Amino acid sequence: MSYQALYRVWRPQTFGDVIGQTAVTQTLKNALITKQTSHAYLFCGPRGTGKTSVAKILAKALNCLHLQDGEPDNTCEICQAITNGSMTDVIEIDAASNNGVDEIRDIRDKAKYAPTMARVKVYIIDEVHMLSTGAFNALLKTLEEPPAHVVFILATTEPQKIPATIISRTQRFDFRRITTEDIVGRLETVLDDKQITYDDHALAVIARAAEGGMRDALSILDQVLSFGQNHVTVENALDVTGGVATAQLGEYLQAIHDQDVAKALTTVESLLAAGKDAGRLIEDLISYLRDLMVYQQAPTLLADTETELIDSHFKPLSQAFDADRLARMIAVLNETSGQLRLTNHPTIYLEVATVRLGEPTPAAPAPQSQAQTASAPSADVEALQQQIKQLQQTVSSLKQTGVAAKPAPKPVKRHQSGGYKPNIAKIYPILGKATRKDLDALKDVWPDLLNMLSISKRAMMKISEPVAASPDGVIVSFDYDILVERAEQDDALMAELKDSLQRLTQKQYEIVLVQSAAWPNLRKEYLQTNGAPAKAKKPAKPTTPPVVKTITDMFGDENNITITDD
Incomplete structure (x- = not known):
């Protein structure tokens, strides 16, 4: 007989052989003992954790002629037929290559026929998340009202891709990653059975490289055995896994x-x-x-x-x-x-x-001593008290001399809430030549300009928009003044903006940034200072003398009349 990979030779044949999935196997055994099995199961979990193996064990247990404590005996003709793959009533389907509606409809049509040898017909659909939407819809009706002699076992590594309508009609079992200790124990059993010596450290290296998958661990061990023959060493394990000592x-x-x-x-x-x-x-x-x-x-x-x-x-x-x-x-x-x-x-x-x-870790600021922290507030309090005394003395002297206190000056109206000040010297020249046509042209290309920026630059400019434009300049507003300051100080961003804008419009623009809250006041102040452009007056229509109007009414349009001044 040809050589078989270790993961095939050591595939679990009973629930007790399954490593690291006690919660799943015990629940299934109890359901079999009490005869409370479901018509549909969903096995979820990482690769190599035993989903397909448990599905086959469950198929044997559902049909075993001599079930003992929820475990198949693996000696009856049905168990042996399922083990060697000759049982026609246990159908394994790979959804990755049979994911169409026609394949699922074929399953639905054949499911209504009674099994030939087994007690129940079992469909094991592996990688079920690969089914198309139409295939899921075709499977849904069968899962909702299945024949009494049919059990579906769905296995997947990506349960988030399965529709909720399918999940709600199944019993879901989540398979966990197998611990390093359990994998090492299984590898020791395999090597002891094959009478091959090993280094404990080497098995730990293999177990870590398997990342919780028993099948991966056995496959790696297979490679290591081929590499080193009669002894499993740390060096061989590291060479095969690509790991580092x-x-x-x-x-x-x-x-x-x-x-x-x-x-x-x-x-x-x-x-x-x-x-x-x-x-x-x-x-x-x-x-x-x-x-x-x-x-x-x-x-x-x-x-x-x-x-x-x-x-x-x-x-x-x-x-x-x-x-x-x-x-x-x-x-x-x-x-x-x-x-x-x-x-x-x-x-x-x-x-x-x-x-x-x-890179060295940035040093944390040294904590102040208790005496320093206590003296600092007291010094501040003394200074404030001294200022209050001086103010009280000043007020009393003013009352005695009868000098009226001047009203407090009105606060100067700021353009924005923060400390940022707009660059008036650059804004006013653009406003002096700004036109609606130039602004509309820039608004049309603005989305394309943002798409040309890098991801980080695009994130900063996403809440910006042009609000005024001239043939050689554009004013761009931001919602927050802190973004205006950050963008203006980012030389790379401003250079990328100008370069991208030139490539789109074939023009060199001066770009000025303002805060959106300050923009209306800036525009209003400019109009008050420089005046709004005067609208061209229409030429006054010459008044028609009354006598001419009378003649026109009698003889027709005034184009037929010539008026001569004496």
């Missing part, structure tokens, strides 16, 4: 702590040159930093499989880095991880992240 991670972070960026960059370069995966390096660093944080707060929470990965740098680094620094470093690495997915040059982003990690 814990000691190298510790050396890298020690260089970061010592602000020796050159050494840290050299470490990154050597790791990538050795064929290590950049994404895996980031994930290993995040895991290492996470372990440092957990060890700082509660050392007992680190599992045994995680303490095996602790190197000589771990404990000194846990004391050297504070929690805030660790959190910032994790944030930088997480951001870099997202950038690596979009580039073919990971070295650049890793070097940038290394430089950012090596």
Whole structure:
């Protein structure tokens, strides 16, 4: 017989064989014992956590001739037929390649026929979220009123893509990621059965690389066995997974702590040159930093499989880095991880992240002593009391001399609430030549101008609009004065605006920014100062003498009459 992958050989055949999903398996066993099974189930969870395996076990348990405590015996002819895939009453469908309406209609039409051998007919639809909208609608009626001899088991890794009408007609079970300890225990069982020796540290490396998926862990172990034959070593596990030795991670972070960026960059370069995966390096660093944080707060929470990965740098680094620094470093690495997915040059982003990690932490302001904090308010109070005494003396002297107090000057009307002042010297020349035609032309191209800006610049300019324009200038208003100041101080933004506007209009514009609340007052003050443009008066229509009007009424239009002054 040809070689079978480990994940196929070690596929669970009973609920007791399923690793890390006790809540799911126990609930299903109890339902089978009490004969309270549903007509439709929805299994959700990450890949490799046992969804399809549990679906097949459930199909066997529903039809087993000798069910014992909710477990199939795997010896009767029906269990064996389901195991080897020859049972016609258990139908497995891959929704990724059979996602059309016709396929689901075919299921609906055949579901009404009774099973040939089994007690119930079971449909296992894998990756059900791949069905089209029409296919879901075709399946809905069958799920709502299914035949008594049919059970549907839907499996998916993305339950958010399934319509709520489908979910509400099923019993939903959420499969969790399998813990590192459970994966390591399963790998030990496999290797012991195959009589292959291993390093405990190597199994921990494989378990971490699997990210909670048992199938991935067995596939990685398969590769490691092919790579190293009779013994599973840490070096082989790291080579296959593309991971980095814990000691190298510790050396890298020690260089970061010592602000020796050159050494840290050299470490990154050597790791990538050795064929290590950049994404895996980031994930290993995040895991290492996470372990440092957990060890700082509660050392007992680190599992045994995680303490095996602790190197000589771990404990000194846990004391050297504070929690805030660790959190910032994790944030930088997480951001870099997202950038690596979009580039073919990971070295650049890793070097940038290394430089950012090596930057010194900004020093917090030194706290004032108790004596300083107590003396400062008292000094302020004494100064205020002295000013009050002086004011009281001044008022009493004015009353004695009979001098009337001058009324307080009226507050000067400001253009806006903040301290920002508009640039009148640039605004008035534009208003002097402003026309409605120029403003309409700029408003038409303004959305195109915003789309040409970078994302960050577009976000700032999104609440802006042109309010006046001349052939060589435009006034742009903002809702908040703080944005006006920030935009004017951003030389890159102003240059990008002018360049984009020139490309759209083939003209060089002077761009002036104002606050929208101040704009009406600015315009009004300009009109009061310079005067509104005078409208051209229509020429006065010459009055017709009464005698001419009488003759016109008698002989027709005045165009037929010639008037001669004597």
